[in-house]
Amino acid sequence: MDYRQTRVISGKGTGAHQFRESLNGIGFDPAGRLYAVGDREVKVFDGEGTLKKRWETQQPPYCVAVRDDGSVFVGEAGQVEMFDQSGNRVGAWEDADRFGTVTSIGFHEDHVLIADAADRCIRRYDKTGKWINDIGKDNNTKGFLIPNGYLDFSVDETGVIHASNSAKHRVERYTLDGELLGFFGHFGMVRPENFPGCCNPTNLTLAGEGKLVVTEKAGPRMKVYDRDRKLLGFVGGDAFHAECKNMDVAVDGQDRIYVVDTVRLSVLVFESEGGSKP
Amino acid sequence: MKKQPTRRDVLGHVVRGTGLLVLGGAAVHLVRRANAEGAWWIDPTKCVNIRLGATGVEVCDLCATDCVLPLSAIRAVNEFSECGRCCICPAYYDVRSEVGPDGLPSRKLCPRDAITREAIGEVDPEDPLNNFYEYTIDEDKCNGCGACVMGCKEPAGLGSIRLEVRYDVCLDCNRCTIAQVCPDDAIVQKAIDLPGA
Numbered sequence: 001m002d003y004r005q006t007r008v009i010s011g012k013g014t015g016a017h018q019f020r021e022s023l024n025g026i027g028f029d030p031a032g033r034l035y036a037v038g039d040r041e042v043k044v045f046d047g048e049g050t051l052k053k054r055w056e057t058q059q060p061p062y063c064v065a066v067r068d069d070g071s072v073f074v075g076e077a078g079q080v081e082m083f084d085q086s087g088n089r090v091g092a093w094e095d096a097d098r099f100g101t102v103t104s105i106g107f108h109e110d111h112v113l114i115a116d117a118a119d120r121c122i123r124r125y126d127k128t129g130k131w132i133n134d135i136g137k138d139n140n141t142k143g144f145l146i147p148n149g150y151l152d153f154s155v156d157e158t159g160v161i162h163a164s165n166s167a168k169h170r171v172e173r174y175t176l177d178g179e180l181l182g183f184f185g186h187f188g189m190v191r192p193e194n195f196p197g198c199c200n201p202t203n204l205t206l207a208g209e210g211k212l213v214v215t216e217k218a219g220p221r222m223k224v225y226d227r228d229r230k231l232l233g234f235v236g237g238d239a240f241h242a243e244c245k246n247m248d249v250a251v252d253g254q255d256r257i258y259v260v261d262t263v264r265l266s267v268l269v270f271e272s273e274g275g276s277k278p
Numbered sequence: 279m280k281k282q283p284t285r286r287d288v289l290g291h292v293v294r295g296t297g298l299l300v301l302g303g304a305a306v307h308l309v310r311r312a313n314a315e316g317a318w319w320i321d322p323t324k325c326v327n328i329r330l331g332a333t334g335v336e337v338c339d340l341c342a343t344d345c346v347l348p349l350s351a352i353r354a355v356n357e358f359s360e361c362g363r364c365c366i367c368p369a370y371y372d373v374r375s376e377v378g379p380d381g382l383p384s385r386k387l388c389p390r391d392a393i394t395r396e397a398i399g400e401v402d403p404e405d406p407l408n409n410f411y412e413y414t415i416d417e418d419k420c421n422g423c424g425a426c427v428m429g430c431k432e433p434a435g436l437g438s439i440r441l442e443v444r445y446d447v448c449l450d451c452n453r454c455t456i457a458q459v460c461p462d463d464a465i466v467q468k469a470i471d472l473p474g475a
Contacts, residue, residue, distance in 0.1 A: 140400040141410060147362025147436055167364050168407050187366055187381055187407070189374050197373065198364040198435055218333075218434035242333055245433040 001233035003224070003257065007269040009049040010036060017043065017051035019265040025063035025103075025248045026260055026267055029070060029085075032253055036260075036267060037061035037074055042087065047252075049269075055087035062150075063115075063248065065105035073112070075102030080114060093129045106155040111176060113161065115151040120144045122153055122163060124176055135161060135178040145199075148217065150246040152203040162206060164214070166199035171212065184229045192223070193231040207251040215259060217245035222259050222270065235270060317470040318454050320352070320441050324464035327424035328440050330432055341441060341465075342423040344456045351448035352422030352441055352456070354392075354415050360438035363398070363410040368434050369426035370395055370413055381407055387429055392419035417444070445470075 011018050023038035033052065034045040040060055044053040059076035066072050071090070072083040079094045080102055093099070100118020107113070111132070112125045120143025122135040137143050144151055145167035153163035160181065161174040169187040174180055185201075188194025195201055201214035201223075210227030220240035224232045240247065241263035248260045257270040322328040326338050341352040366373065366382065370393050375385035386393070395411045402408040415426075422441055430439040457465035 140402045140408060142400075145365065145410070147364050167362070167366070169366070186377075187383075188377055198362065198366055198368050243331065243433055 001224070002273040003222070003233050003235050003270045004273060005235070005239060005268055006256075006271050007049055009034065009045055009258075009267040009269065010043070010265065012265040016054060017045070019043075021265075022060065023260055023262060023265040023267070024061060024246075025075070026250045026258055027064045027066055028250055028252055029066035029072075030068055034250075034252075034258065034267070035064045035066060035072065037064045038265065042072065042074060042083065044087075053087055055083065057081055058092070062101060062103045062117075063105055065107065067107050067112075073105045075105050075114065077101050080105065093125070095131070098123055098131060101149070103150045104152045106153060106161070108155045108159045108176065111159075113153065113155060113176075115153055115163075117146060117149055117151040120146055120151060122151070122161060122174075133176075133178055135174050135176070136163060136165075136172070138178055139180075148199045148202050148246055150202055152248070154204055154206040156206055156210075162204060162212065164201050164204050166195075166202055169195040169200060171201065171204060171214070192234055193225075202246045203249050205249050205251055207257070208255050211255075213249050213251060213257055215247040215249050217247070220244040220247060222247075222249065222257065224257070233272070239268065316450055316467055317445065318443050318448060318450065318457065318465055319468040319470060320443060321464045321466055322440060324462045325424075325441060325460075326462050326464075327427040328431070328437075329462075330437070333431065333434070337423070337425050337428045338461070339423040339425070340459050340461075341456055342421040344459050345422075346449065346451065346455050347447065349447075350422045350456075351444050353417050353420045353444050354422060354424070354426050354439050355442050356413055356415055357438045357440070358412070360436055361413060362436045362438070363412060364435070365407045365409065365411065367395070367411065367413055367430070369393065369430035369439055370411075373429075387425055388420075389423065389425065390419045390421060392416045392421075393426060415439075 019038040025037045027035045036043045040057050046052050061074045061076050063075040070085045074081045078099050079092050082091045084090050100116050103117040104115035110127045114123045121137040124132040144165045148166050153161050155161050159176050163172050165172050170183040170185040172183040186194050189196045197218045200216040204214045207213050212225045215222050221236035223234040226232050240261050244262045250258045259268045326332045342350050371383040372385040372387045373383050375383045378384045395413050397409040398412045399410050427439045431437050
């Protein structure tokens with residue numbers, strides 16, 4: 001299946017819709033608005049890629065996620081900041097012992113899952129911010145192997161966590177209690193379905209019909225796998241700046257794929273040939 | 279009969295002795311300074327093997343081939359604090375070689391087999407992909423060819439390996455033969471605090 005780039009949102013610059021130095025994370029709210037975080041800001045774009053809102057964060061942000069009730073969670077170093085839809089700061093979870101570098105946030109029912117790339121694990125909290133358990137830490141390496149310094153995951157509708165264990169070249173599946181259910185993926189530099197280099201995939205997200213979308217570094221690629229983890233298609237080559245790494249990825253309600261170019265500080269939108277629904 | 283030294287004589291000796299000490303100290307300082315200014319150094323912002331942004335290019339091995347010494351005075355150095363301790367280190371393995379049944383590349387990258395690795399921490403003996411590894415460079419084998427430096431460079435690796443001049447080996451030639459051929463003018467003289475200088 002072929003994917004083609006259809007749009008570019010934001011970019012490097014000093015304009016209100018642009019990022020000056022960093023663009024690290026993206027996510028969608030239930031209404032289909034795109035949230036992008038970088039520098040020290042949250043920027044909200046509508047479906048056409050037009051900037052609708054922006055506000056400042058306390059620390060440089062690494063990731064963003066929006067809960068069904070519209071609460072915006074922003075992951076930073078040492079804390080998770082929360083905002084309402086208008087950008088008003090409604091609170092923060094501070095946990096110096098458990099929030100080293102928050103690089104991914106997800107939700108399942110009343111649970112909030114937070115990836116701490118510094119301690120190399122995913123932490124489960126209840127909706128009030130009370131810690132419940134850690135995921136991916138009960139092993140001989142005491143956490144995920146992520147030399148790339150970024151831990152990304154996605155939660156499916158049944159509550160299974162799909163997490164990138166990049167130095168193992170695997171995407172692992174865990175229960176909310178932290179039990180490892182299995183994994184897929186192998187190291188390989190030749191066949192495109194395999195994961196190359198020292199540590200890939202770096203980022204991932206789940207898409208419709210059980211699909212999995214991942215991004216890789218050196219060289220940068222976006223790949224789509226079906227429910228059985230058969231490779232459906234990929235985009236590489238000149239689509240991304242060659243120095244890109246840890247490219248966050250998100251999927252909207254039409255299965256359009258959004259990938260962060262971390263050097264050009266833009267969000268690239270991809271659609272499968274013949275329509276957005278493959 | 280031996281003449282007793284006068285106070286004037288004693289003072290003269292003291293002044294001359296102090297003067298000699300000052301002159302000697304100044305000479306030592308100047309020699310040290312001259313040595314420091316003459317030290318050859320690899321500019322990491324110029325060397326194609328080290329500098330960021332130079333990806334997808336051929337490794338330059340002139341440091342290995344053009345030193346006047348039989349084994350070049352330049353070595354690869356792994357900064358442990360920056361190393362990711364990867365299972366499949368792109369500086370240790372030739373990641374483009376065929377993958378073996380153990381899931382690992384079948385060939386090493388270093389042409390002189392100068393890098394060794396050891397699983398560290400709580401080791402999983404069953405699965406080599408399930409461990410951290412410490413990578414050590416054998417300086418008796420390394421000739422500074424730069425292959426591992428290029429392999430570890432960002433974004434493929436973390437850039438923990440770099441090339442350095444080993445000053446206990448370097449002859450500090452007036453005209454460094456590597457500097458004469460370096461296409462990036464990356465071998466330059468710089469004031470460096472040398473150990474023992």
